[in-house]
Amino acid sequence: VTDTTSVFAPKDTFYLAVVSENTAPGAMATAKWTFQTGQTVDSTTQAIATPDAASPVSVTEFHIVKPSGWPVGKYKVELMIDGASRGSRDFEVKK
Secondary structure (H helix, E strand, O other): OOOOOOOOOOOOOOOOEEEEEOOOOOEEEEEEEEEEEOOOEEEEEOOOOOOOOOOOOOEEEEEEEEOOOOOOEEEEEEEEOOOEEEEEEEEEEEE
């Protein structure tokens, strides 16, 4: 994933790709998506992808979709690894 778009259309799917290196086995990643009001849109937890033998780097993917369309406004996605925040990204939905 190389696109770091921060402005989306209402019918777009939001993606978060987490690139990790030398992560402890069994580590869990959570993506928490919120709307500008603070309302949680989605929160998903999954095991961090296991790297293959050739590389210690792995990619874990999250995505959310709303077929009826996302409300216009500002959003945030926060990444947590084993419950500790590792950062967030703001983005926006415009018509």
